[in-house]
Amino acid sequence: MKDLPPLREVIARHGLSASKALGQNFLLDGQLLARIARVPGDLDGARVYEVGPGPGGLTRALLDAGASVVAVERDRRCLPALEEINAASDGRLRVIEADALTIDEAAEAGRGAHIVANLPYNVGTALLVRWLGGEAWPPWWSSLTLMFQREVAERIVAKPNSSAYGRLAVLAQWRSEAKLAMKVHRSAFVPPPKVMSAVVHIVPGEQPDGVRAATLEKLTAAAFGQRRKMLRRSLQALPDALTALDTLGIDSERRAETLSVVEFVAIAREIDA
Structure with missing residues (x-):
């Protein structure tokens, strides 16, 4: 991916701007993106499912880490930028133009894939509840590494008797281990959102017996x-x-x-x- 032009240049050349309606905020800091790509562990040869890649900053970092990536993007404005990455990926990137809430993720990414995403703010919680839900367990994914607004991230890892503790915490922790992997300052995004962000890492565990x-x-x-x-x-x-x-x-x-x-x-x- 080192032969690709800088993300800022790609964004300018394609006339891209983050869509508020789609909950987009582009993350351009290469070192920060590389840190996020390391959160799931060694991705060399692993399969990764990414939602909302935008111009492909995190996608580049995941490919640099050795992963094969299935990226789902509903904003067709970003597809030409992603196609440039695809052309340089040695066949390790597949881009699907779709709404992530509507596709068969397990069929597209395959069992055992890691989900890594800077989630669009407007669908992040809905996707998380979907990935944590269902009776089939262990799930099709191996781990979740997800960027949320920091307030949402803190609700996911919260403990009882705290203001952040609620339904998300129980759903995330009853058969998984959830931890706050890193905090991300709002200035790292283009445009900077009004709130801080954080990356949550979730690994499935054993489901307690006798509970649906x-x-x-x-x-x-x-x-x-x-x-x-x-x-x-x-x-x-x-x-x-x-x-x-x-x-x-x-x-x-x-x-x-x-x-x-x-x-x-x-x-x-x-x-x-």
Whole structure:
């Protein structure tokens, strides 16, 4: 990729600008992009699935790390810039023009692929919930290395009894290990967003026995949907959950943010029993 022109030159030549409607912010710092590409570990010979590559800054870094990349981009303005990278990639890049929320990712990227992406802000959380959900586990992906607004990233790795702890934390941690890999200053982007960003790294683990993902998703949606209320009120629409609290000896006057991931799993298991 060293023979390619600088990203700023590519962006200027193709008249590209980040689209607010698509949640775009271009990341151009080559050293920072290389650091992000190292977060999943050794990618030499690995397969990577990238969402929203834009002009291809992170794509270049992933290819430089030795990966083969399937990149999904819905903004056709960026396709000529990505085609330049494709021509220099020795066949290790495939670009798909599509909405990432609509394609069969496992079929396109293959099982065992690493997902690495500077996610568009407007679809980042939806994609994360999709990748963390479903009954099939372990998932088709090997790891997630994702750039989010820092506030969202902190919610993913949050612990109980904190203001950031909520549904995303439980869904990310009940059968995976999630950590904050690095923080990224807003000045690293073009144009600079109003908020800071951070990279989260998630690796799937063992799924607890006797628990369905759908049950846990429904439980956490209800519990955190009214997070300031006590569980006996927020879970009124889920009588089985209230019964489970009694069975497990969990005080129904507690609030959702005080329950550990283990306790949420125990409640879901009791519901499914």
